[in-house]
Amino acid sequence: MTIVAEQVVEAAPVASAVTMEAALNRALADALRDDDRVLVFGEDVAKLGGVFRVTDGLAATFGPARVFDTPLAEAGIVGTAIGMAMNGLRPVIEMQFDAFAYPAFEQITSHLAKLHNRTKGKIALPIVIRIPYGGGIGGVEHHCDSSEAYYTHTAGLRVVTPGTAGDAYALLRQAIDCPDPVIFLEPKRRYWSKEAVTLDHTGSTVDGAVIRRTGTDVTLITYGGTLGTALEAAQEADRSVEVIDLRSLSPFDDKTVAASVRRTGRAVVVHEASRFCGYGAEVAARLTEQCFHYLHAPILRVAGFDIPYPAPNLEEHHLPSVDRILDTIDRLQWEDS
Amino acid sequence: MLANLHVDVRGHRPAELAGIDDRRIAGDHALALQAFHSGITTGTGDVYALGQRPHRQPPLDLQLRQQPQINVVESDRLSSRTGRRVSFGSHNSRAYEPQFVFVYACLPTLDVLRSHAQTGGYSSFRRSERLVTTSLLPTESPVALIDADGQPVPDALWSMPSDEVLVALHRAIVLARRFDAQATALTKQGRLAVYPSARGQEASEIGAALALRPQDWLFPTYRDSMAVVARGVDPVEVLTLLLRGDWHCGYDPYEHLVAPQCTPLATNTLHAVGVGHAATLKGEDTVALVMLGDGATSEGDTHEALNFAGVWKAPVVFFVQNNGYAISVPLAQQTAAPSLAAKGIGYGVPAMLIDGNDPAAVYRAVSVAIARAAAGDGPTLIEAVTYRIEAHTNADDATRYRPAEEVRQWLARDPLTRLTRYLTDRGLLDADRIAALDAEAEAEAAALRQRMNVDAVLDPADLFRYVYAEQTPELRAQQQELAEESR
Numbered sequence: 001m002t003i004v005a006e007q008v009v010e011a012a013p014v015a016s017a018v019t020m021e022a023a024l025n026r027a028l029a030d031a032l033r034d035d036d037r038v039l040v041f042g043e044d045v046a047k048l049g050g051v052f053r054v055t056d057g058l059a060a061t062f063g064p065a066r067v068f069d070t071p072l073a074e075a076g077i078v079g080t081a082i083g084m085a086m087n088g089l090r091p092v093i094e095m096q097f098d099a100f101a102y103p104a105f106e107q108i109t110s111h112l113a114k115l116h117n118r119t120k121g122k123i124a125l126p127i128v129i130r131i132p133y134g135g136g137i138g139g140v141e142h143h144c145d146s147s148e149a150y151y152t153h154t155a156g157l158r159v160v161t162p163g164t165a166g167d168a169y170a171l172l173r174q175a176i177d178c179p180d181p182v183i184f185l186e187p188k189r190r191y192w193s194k195e196a197v198t199l200d201h202t203g204s205t206v207d208g209a210v211i212r213r214t215g216t217d218v219t220l221i222t223y224g225g226t227l228g229t230a231l232e233a234a235q236e237a238d239r240s241v242e243v244i245d246l247r248s249l250s251p252f253d254d255k256t257v258a259a260s261v262r263r264t265g266r267a268v269v270v271h272e273a274s275r276f277c278g279y280g281a282e283v284a285a286r287l288t289e290q291c292f293h294y295l296h297a298p299i300l301r302v303a304g305f306d307i308p309y310p311a312p313n314l315e316e317h318h319l320p321s322v323d324r325i326l327d328t329i330d331r332l333q334w335e336d337s
Numbered sequence: 338m339l340a341n342l343h344v345d346v347r348g349h350r351p352a353e354l355a356g357i358d359d360r361r362i363a364g365d366h367a368l369a370l371q372a373f374h375s376g377i378t379t380g381t382g383d384v385y386a387l388g389q390r391p392h393r394q395p396p397l398d399l400q401l402r403q404q405p406q407i408n409v410v411e412s413d414r415l416s417s418r419t420g421r422r423v424s425f426g427s428h429n430s431r432a433y434e435p436q437f438v439f440v441y442a443c444l445p446t447l448d449v450l451r452s453h454a455q456t457g458g459y460s461s462f463r464r465s466e467r468l469v470t471t472s473l474l475p476t477e478s479p480v481a482l483i484d485a486d487g488q489p490v491p492d493a494l495w496s497m498p499s500d501e502v503l504v505a506l507h508r509a510i511v512l513a514r515r516f517d518a519q520a521t522a523l524t525k526q527g528r529l530a531v532y533p534s535a536r537g538q539e540a541s542e543i544g545a546a547l548a549l550r551p552q553d554w555l556f557p558t559y560r561d562s563m564a565v566v567a568r569g570v571d572p573v574e575v576l577t578l579l580l581r582g583d584w585h586c587g588y589d590p591y592e593h594l595v596a597p598q599c600t601p602l603a604t605n606t607l608h609a610v611g612v613g614h615a616a617t618l619k620g621e622d623t624v625a626l627v628m629l630g631d632g633a634t635s636e637g638d639t640h641e642a643l644n645f646a647g648v649w650k651a652p653v654v655f656f657v658q659n660n661g662y663a664i665s666v667p668l669a670q671q672t673a674a675p676s677l678a679a680k681g682i683g684y685g686v687p688a689m690l691i692d693g694n695d696p697a698a699v700y701r702a703v704s705v706a707i708a709r710a711a712a713g714d715g716p717t718l719i720e721a722v723t724y725r726i727e728a729h730t731n732a733d734d735a736t737r738y739r740p741a742e743e744v745r746q747w748l749a750r751d752p753l754t755r756l757t758r759y760l761t762d763r764g765l766l767d768a769d770r771i772a773a774l775d776a777e778a779e780a781e782a783a784a785l786r787q788r789m790n791v792d793a794v795l796d797p798a799d800l801f802r803y804v805y806a807e808q809t810p811e812l813r814a815q816q817q818e819l820a821e822e823s824r
Contacts, residue, residue: 039618065618071648076607076641083611083625086596089618103637110601111608117803118585118597124806155804179806251809 018199021191023165024054024130026199027172028092032062035090038176040067042077042094042130051096052132052191074104078129082111085125092176098133099142105150112181113156128175128182133161134225134272136189136319138312144188145309146225146273151183152250152282159250161185163212163227166197167247173201185249187225208253211260215242218329219260221283222270223249226320230270233325241329249279254290261287262294266332268302272319275303297333473687475678479722481692482701485750487758495701500765506547506696507756507766508774510539513563514753515778516572519785520562523576524731528789530582533560537694537726540752541658543567544699545721548707549626554612556596556605556627560658560725564628569593572781573788583793603633606642606655613651613710624710626654626703632663634677643684643718650715654706655686657718658693660725665738678720686718693721694752697759724750797823 018026031038040058042050046069049056059067070077074095081091095101101108108129115123135144151159158180162168168186175182213231217239222230223246234241242260246253261267267287269280284299302320310318480494489497497503517536524532535542542563549555549568557565562580565588566572574588575598586597596612599605609627616623633639634657646653657677661668674680681688689706691698699721706717724747728735735744760766801808801816808816 071641071644073641073644075638076610076645079604079607079638079641080611080614080645083608083613084615084618085611086590086608087612087615087619087621087623089615106601107604107607107638111604114585115597116806119590119803120584120587120799121803121806122589122591123597158805251811254810 017194017196018165019192019194020162020165020168020186021052021054023169023195023197023199024172024186025056025058027169027176027201028055028058029061031092031173031176032058032066035176036066037088037090038066039084039089039091040094041070041081041091043072043096044069045094050094052186052188054130054132054186054191055094074101075107078104078107078112078127081127081129082107082115082125085127086115086123090126090176092128092130095129095131097139097143098131098145098147101129101131101147104129108151108157108183109154113154116180117156124179125181126176126179128172128178128184130172130184130186132188132191133185134187134189135309135315136225136272138315139188140312141309144315146271146304148183148185148224148249148271148273149277149279151185152279157181157183157250158248159183159185160248161187161224162247163187163190163222163224163245164197165193165195166199167210167245169197169199170201171247185224187227189225190228193228208248209244209246209256211242211256212245213241213243215240215264217241217264218266218268218332219244219257219264220268220270220325220329221246221257223247224271226270226272229320229322230325233322233329236322237326237329239329252283252286254286257283258287258290261291261299265294265296267291267295267299268325268328268332269299270302270320270325272304274306275301276306278303300328300331302328473682473685475676475681475688475690475720477675477690479690479692479720480698480702481695482697483695483755483759485694485755487755487762489759495698495705498697498700498704500763502547502700503697503756503760504765506540506543506700507753507760509543509547509567510696510753510756511774512778512781513539513543513567515782516566516785517563519782520576520580521727521731523786523789524580529576529580531730531732532562532576532580533730534727535560535563535725537747537751538658538660538723539563540696540699540756541656541693541721541723544696545626545628545656545703548700548703550624550707552594552621552623553707554594554596554609554623554625556609556612556625557598558602558605558628558630558633559598559600560630561598561628565595565598568595570595572785576785576789577793581789583795584799603629603636603638603642605629606633606639607645609653609655610642610646610649610651610716613646613653613716614649616652617649622711624652624654624707626656626707628656628658630663631657631659631661631668631671631677632666633657634680635663635671640684643681643686643716646716647684647686650713652710652713653716654703654710655716655718656703657720658723659720660693660723662725662729662735662739664729664733665735667738676720678718681718684718686716688718688720690720690722693723694747694750694755696752696756723752 028040032040040055044051045055046059046067055067077093081093084091095104112125112127115125134146148159151157158178160171160175160182162171172184175184213234215234219242220230220234221244227245230243234243242264244257244260269283271278271280273279280301280303284301287299302325304318481490482493482495482497484490514536517534520529520532521534523529542561546555546564546567555564555568562575565575570588570593577583577587588595590596596605596608606627606629609625613625629639643655645651659668659677663671676690678688678690689702691702693699702719706719709717726744726747757766797819798816801812804812
């Protein structure tokens with residue numbers, strides 16, 4: 001991302017163990033405090049504080065003109081946010097669950113993504129759509145989709161997803177400051193993951209991918225919900241595994257990722273979305289184009305199967321596991337090197 | 338009973354004031370009483386009222402001890418004609434004169450009453466919640482002020498716009514019709530990729546556009562080029578970009594507060610609600626008027642927009658031009674509702690059904706709706722009944738789905754003919770003036786032709802410039818790729 005960060009006016013926040021959920025809440029509160037054009041609205045975000053409590057307490061602090069519940073209609077939420085942004089506000093809106101954002105798909109792809117281009121930059125839409133996404137929490141159907149590829153395939157949108165509490169704070173602050181529309185994907189199963197971190201968004205560290213763990217033999221490329229699984233696999237592997245957390249899915253940070261793959265010569269993309277035409281396909285294709293002569297093996301993918309998201313009692317078979325990642329690493333034609 | 342109106346009755350419930358059973362008051366009767374109640378008394382027994390439309394309820398028996406003097410307050414200008422009896426505009430109410438006085442008030446009436454109450458220093462107008470239901474309903478047939486023959490409609494719901502407004506409407510309609518014909522001609526010559534004509538809909542296009550205040554937003558569709566041009570956007574900018582195919586939208590939406598012409602149906606209704614609600618949140622006096630067609634009312638976004646606007650009381654006017662067909666599908670296959678305006682009640686949005694070929698009615702209805710919105714009373718749904726004389730676009734063949742006789746019937750209801758006749762009858766227009774106007778329209782069309790014959794220089798690099806606020810490295814690379822290709 002090339003989002004310009006604003007100066008933090010408050011005193012430096014204290015480093016303490018926070019959950020991703022709390023970090024997101026803080027980011028929203030700080031953004032509401034720092035910029036009175038920022039609004040938070042959606043279904044159940046005000047009084048209830050959101051079904052995941054990410055917006056807890058915001059309505060009480062900032063009042064009903066800044067944080068409010070809407071009628072239950074996702075196209076309505078996105079469509080009215082577009083109008084509000086046209087009229088100078090900066091809406092941060094919530095889609096309650098991944099699959100519940102689909103009614104808003106036309107507003108997102110036909111207008112949110114295109115109005116800036118349609119008007120040669122006259123209309124800017126600084127809107128953030130927060131979408132809790134992905135599975136791993138025992139959710140029922142329509143509550144566990146990994147819908148990132150729909151958005152990354154749409155020009156005009158930025159798509160980001162944090163893997164840690166610290167990134168959640170920084171990414172959300174920068175997304176709110178961004179002049180472009182941002183699809184902000186929150187990995188549900190990492191909401192309660194804790195990190196001892198200073199919540200800060202002034203650095204430039206979230207502008208692209210980050211190397212979470214260094215290694216020399218193989219690069220694991222992942223993001224969001226599977227970051228924890230990938231790190232665990234790297235820990236258990238009997239080879240030296242580098243782990244990259246993409247954070248920004250669109251635009252893609254070619255520089256960081258390609259440099260790593262050129263170093264290690266092997267790469268595996270890990271995500272829980274289905275494999276066919278999934279985000280990993282683009283990553284593998286790009287890296288093949290950019291790093292072909294450095295590669296010792298084809299780039300492999302560990303992804304969800306090409307099936308509708310399974311019922312909760314079967315989801316463990318679908319989600320990329322540590323074992324599946326380790327098995328895949330083993331298939332990287334080590335015999336040739 | 339109504340003699341009580343001699344005194345200041347503010348602070349009392351209308352039922353108390355009328356001395357009748359509260360439960361018997363319903364609908365417009367109660368509205369009328371509420372109107373009396375809200376400071377419409379002048380201290381001399383006068384009753385100010387405007388807008389008379391009996392609803393479905395039978396008249397309420399309110400015997401007067403004495404016949405009050407009635408002032409009819411005329412529209413937003415608040416001129417009054419003392420001594421004239423309230424005119425009910427309906428056959429069944431006349432029977433009750435002079436023994437009874439009923440003031441049938443529908444929503445626009447209340448707006449006028451409110452504005453009168455405000456300018457007259459009266460207490461603010463209140464509407465009790467239980468009265469809302471009937472006040473949301475549109476009339477059963479379209480309201481007109483000037484009929485198809487150019488004659489003023491007797492006992493019309495609203496007063497006629499001023500002469501100045503009518504003359505301005507006439508001029509803009511003449512220019513719009515010529516512009517539309519020129520655009521159609523340019524399409525036939527291959528200078529435009531496509532042009533959806535609005536011929537026959539000029540009263541709706543121009544009446545709505547001219548009723549907007551400078552600070553109001555217009556959200557047009559692809560068929561509303563007339564309204565966009567009437568709002569001040571350069572016709573060349575309208576035609577070259579979307580319709581010639583040079584770019585999707587070329588004008589600056591903020592210059593005249595005109596959103597890009599929307600091609601997907603009804604999606605812009607939500608944008609209008611957003612702009613309007615943002616204005617409310619920011620404390621701005623801005624109303625958003627969104628145009629849509631009969632077909633678009635079937636889209637989910639229309640439903641969501643009306644619902645959001647109703648809940649938020651957003652300052653929005655939903656202006657539906659019911660031109661009879663969604664490309665080829667007639668209205669009967671689009672909805673089972675008694676009218677498109679009737680849909681408003683489901684969202685708590687008051688509605689008006691108007692003759693969309695009567696420029697005076699369109700102008701007045703939109704003005705009333707804008708005044709309501711600006712006063713903080715929320716959205717209005719207007720259905721303007723009109724007809725698309727041309728095919729859907731130049732690529733369409735309308736003879737496949739509608740009979741020529743139907744088109745002829747609608748040509749007889751032409752908006753320009755009727756307004757011309759009305760103004761001519763009143764000495765506001767003569768042959769010389771008409772000839773001068775035609776010459777002006779002809780000159781504008783010629784200038785447009787000439788400017789349209791100049792091909793724009795298109796820069797393919799523009800394809801990559803506006804996708805994001807700041808170009809991404811990927812798009813920079815792709816722009817370079819294309820540049821090398823064209824070398």
